Every structure is written in C-alpha cells, then in structure tokens.
Amino acid sequence: MTTPDIGGATGGGADVTVGVLALQGDVREHLAALTAAGAEARPVRRPEELAEADGLVIPGGESTTISKLATAFGLLEPLRERVRSGMPAYGSCAGMIMLADKILDPRAGQETIGGIDMIVRRNAFGRQNESFEAAVEVAGVEGGPVEGVFIRAPWVESTGAEVEELAVVDGRAVAVRQGRLLATAFHPELTGDHRVHRLFVDMVRASVM
Amino acid sequence: MSSTSPSTSETAGAPTPETGTARVKRGMAEQLKGGVIMDVVTPEQAKIAEDAGAVAVMALERVPADIRKDGGVARMSDPDMIEGIINAVSIPVMAKSRIGHFVEAQVLQALGVDYIDESEVLTPADEVNHSDKWAFTTPFVCGATNLGEALRRIAEGAAMIRSKGEAGTGNVVEAVRHLRQIRGDIARLRGLDNNELYAAAKELRAPYELVKEVAELGRLPVVLFSAGGVATPADAALMRQLGAEGVFVGSGIFKSGDPAKRAAAIVKATTFYDDPKVIADVSRGLGEAMVGINCDTLTDSERFAGRGW
Numbered sequence: 436m437t438t439p440d441i442g443g444a445t446g447g448g449a450d451v452t453v454g455v456l457a458l459q460g461d462v463r464e465h466l467a468a469l470t471a472a473g474a475e476a477r478p479v480r481r482p483e484e485l486a487e488a489d490g491l492v493i494p495g496g497e498s499t500t501i502s503k504l505a506t507a508f509g510l511l512e513p514l515r516e517r518v519r520s521g522m523p524a525y526g527s528c529a530g531m532i533m534l535a536d537k538i539l540d541p542r543a544g545q546e547t548i549g550g551i552d553m554i555v556r557r558n559a560f561g562r563q564n565e566s567f568e569a570a571v572e573v574a575g576v577e578g579g580p581v582e583g584v585f586i587r588a589p590w591v592e593s594t595g596a597e598v599e600e601l602a603v604v605d606g607r608a609v610a611v612r613q614g615r616l617l618a619t620a621f622h623p624e625l626t627g628d629h630r631v632h633r634l635f636v637d638m639v640r641a642s643v644m
Numbered sequence: 645m646s647s648t649s650p651s652t653s654e655t656a657g658a659p660t661p662e663t664g665t666a667r668v669k670r671g672m673a674e675q676l677k678g679g680v681i682m683d684v685v686t687p688e689q690a691k692i693a694e695d696a697g698a699v700a701v702m703a704l705e706r707v708p709a710d711i712r713k714d715g716g717v718a719r720m721s722d723p724d725m726i727e728g729i730i731n732a733v734s735i736p737v738m739a740k741s742r743i744g745h746f747v748e749a750q751v752l753q754a755l756g757v758d759y760i761d762e763s764e765v766l767t768p769a770d771e772v773n774h775s776d777k778w779a780f781t782t783p784f785v786c787g788a789t790n791l792g793e794a795l796r797r798i799a800e801g802a803a804m805i806r807s808k809g810e811a812g813t814g815n816v817v818e819a820v821r822h823l824r825q826i827r828g829d830i831a832r833l834r835g836l837d838n839n840e841l842y843a844a845a846k847e848l849r850a851p852y853e854l855v856k857e858v859a860e861l862g863r864l865p866v867v868l869f870s871a872g873g874v875a876t877p878a879d880a881a882l883m884r885q886l887g888a889e890g891v892f893v894g895s896g897i898f899k900s901g902d903p904a905k906r907a908a909a910i911v912k913a914t915t916f917y918d919d920p921k922v923i924a925d926v927s928r929g930l931g932e933a934m935v936g937i938n939c940d941t942l943t944d945s946e947r948f949a950g951r952g953w
Binding site for chain 1: 660661662663664665667668671672674675676677678679694695696697698699700734735736753756757758759781782783908911912915916
C-alpha cells in the first residue's frame, strides 16, 4: 500500500448492505472500498440481488455496455423503480452517466437509470491521452482534497435546481448530489482514500434508520 | 491500493493535473473489466461491435485469420483507417504496433488511440527489445504466455496484460494453456517464503519487486485479459472462469456467420460467465462459427505466440 487508508472502517459489524452493479467495470475496487468504509458489499447482476441491497454503487466502466446489459437482462426498470422509491445510489464515471436524467451525446438506444436532474457530457475531458489525476476539494468530505483520477471522464454540463454541485474542475461540475443520489466524474475506488465511499455509506445508513 | 500503485516513482494525487500516470493507465484497463474487446477492420464493423456492447474495439487492417492466410509482413494499420474507426464510435479504440517498433507506437499515440497493443500478431520489428512503454502517455497492453513474460512486459511499462493464445485460429486451446500457466505460476509464488522469492525472480527473469508484489497480491498488479482463439460464448465464459478479467475476440466474430448476434452473445456470456443457463440461452441460433485451425498442425513459424520474449 503506497496510499494511506483514510476514512476506513472504525470497527463494529456492517449494518448496511450496499450492492455494486456488476455487469461490467471496476466492480472489485468498489466492493473493496465499500467494505473498508464499513458496509457489507455485494455484487448485483440480477433483480433479486438488487432487492436485497440497501443502497447501490454503479461502477466505472463503459456506459454503453452497462446500459445495454442492464436492458438485456431486465435490470433497467427495477433499477429505476428502486431509485424512484428512494434507494441511495452512487455512480462513478460511467455510473455518473447512468444516474443522469439526460446524456448530451447518447449512442443510439443508450438508456440511463436517471434520478439526478442533470445533463452529462460523455468523455468530456477527452480521450485516454487526456486522462489525468488532480487534487479535488469535495464539499462534505473533510480532511483536505481527494485524489481525483479522471479516465475519459464525463462532466456535468448543467443541473436542475435540486442538484448540489460538490466539486468543480476547470469550471465544470465533477461531483454532484441530489437527495440520496451521489455521482462523481472521477474514481475514488482507484485510490486508497475511502472518504467518498464513507460519505455514501453514511447516506445509506441515514436512509434505513 | 497496490493494483494501481506503480512500481516506479510516480507521485499520487499531484496538486496540478497530471496525465499519463501509471494510475490513469492501469485504471483505464480496470474500467474494461468484465468486458469484450473486439477486432474490427472497418468503421461499420466498429459500430456493430459497439451496438453489441463491446467495451472497446481493436482497429486493424486484417483480422489475425487473414494475416495468417495472406502471409507477408503484418504492420501497423493505415492512419486513415484508424481515424475512421475513432470517429465512428464513442467507446475506446485500441490499435496494434509491431513488437519493438516504437515509432509505430509514437504514431498511434499521435493519432489519439486509447490503448496500444504491442502485438505478436504483427511481424516483430525487433527480435531482442520490446518498446519502452513508460515513455508514452498512451497505455499499452501486451501478450504473455507465462508469468515471467507478463512481468517483463509490466517492467517495461505495460498497463494491461492479455494471455496470448494463438490468434486467428478460432481454437481456444492455447488461450487455456497460457492462462493456466500464468495462474499456476502465480499460485506457486504464493507458496514461497521471502527467501525463496529472490531465486524465483531469477528463474522468472523478472524484477524482484514485481515478483514480490504478485506473491503478496495473488494476482498481477495490472488487469489480465485473455486473447487468441475465443470463438463462442462458452469460450469467453471458460476464459473468465479460468481467471481472465475479460476477453479479446479477434477473428471469431467477423469471420462467423452472424457477427452482430455472435458479438452480443459473447458480451452477455462474458458478464454471466458463471451462469450456464444464460450461456446456453445466448448460444442458440448463432449460425456458423469460424471454421478454425487445429493448433497442432501449425509449424513453429506459423505460431504467433512464440514471438516476444
């Protein structure tokens, strides 16, 4: 370990179950980060697995692939239903796209779960050669900036009145929250810093109390 | 975490934006996990692949089966053709350079491809040296037949490894052999104590630090995919059950009877690799698979996997 484990579990058994949508993407890293943040973390590929989760992470990956698989395996409507009925959800990168009500430049037939009143632009920061790391101040995350890893990352083009912008890079919103929904354009799961996951696990805890 | 921390001296969480770090290179491959990367030779094929749910496409002039058939020197693709594919899809685009041909790699980086495959499928340009992959902003994927070869590539800067298999055969036997070899080599390291790791590094002809990291992690420090011979949904699921985190499919899709349907089926089987009912379901009515070649009829010079060292 070359990066410190900041904001890890403070002890005690896991009191909430958080699923990670495991159709495609960096699922393992999210499972590890959620476990470190004190949750019981489980992969979710089927509606019955979704039903057992108190909250859900939508990982980084290819948003077109995740969207197509969610549609093909009958997960899209159950996902929308859970989000509508108040299940906390957190999406990083492709997950942010999946939680957006609208994509600026969708591929044909690319569906999102929606829930956050925002328009996102895919690959907004450029191709892989433009992928970058930068320190990012995130409102609600104490203890200094988080290590932002941006990989072919989207940004938030515009938001509705209910959406709180938590972080900005180059004048663009890269972390947002609307009620029980959280999204980041970057990948905290690729760092040893679990504060964003801890923030989300706290949101899940608050929702089941 | 260790899987994303480089063994070289790159700093994490720099105050100013930093491109080309080991973490963004390796992290890019983490985003491809659980997915299928498909060989395509035209923008139309690239769109079919994207519509089928591919996580990335590999842009090349001829699929390996045709490289095998046509013979001659196989080189980097025409920049126009690569650009045409980049413009046709929104998913990442990879392209191949010859082993050791760092100028082809420079060209691919200048074209803006998302990943460079320094590939044994093309004719090697250097019989001793692979390209210095740390010198690039664009990340590299390289093939390997065993752990030592994988670690030598990682030491040179590869941010992703694929088991080589035998490309263009439609025969999964070599892919299985190489993935089992890599996994077996890792399992053996797990059983060694600290004193023994030095000798193991010597035997593997790989840097001690990487050998030690693998022994601790129980896996490579970068993402491991499988390649070379996957032709059916069951082939893809087999490679995942054997430990591959995703698959490359080359000739298997566009040399088959119904590419769009087969591509979508392989994508689904790769996600539900451990659910035989799903694999059965998606395997129905796919039409002709590519004919395939029995690898034991190949001469040594016809084997791509022997290229690279």
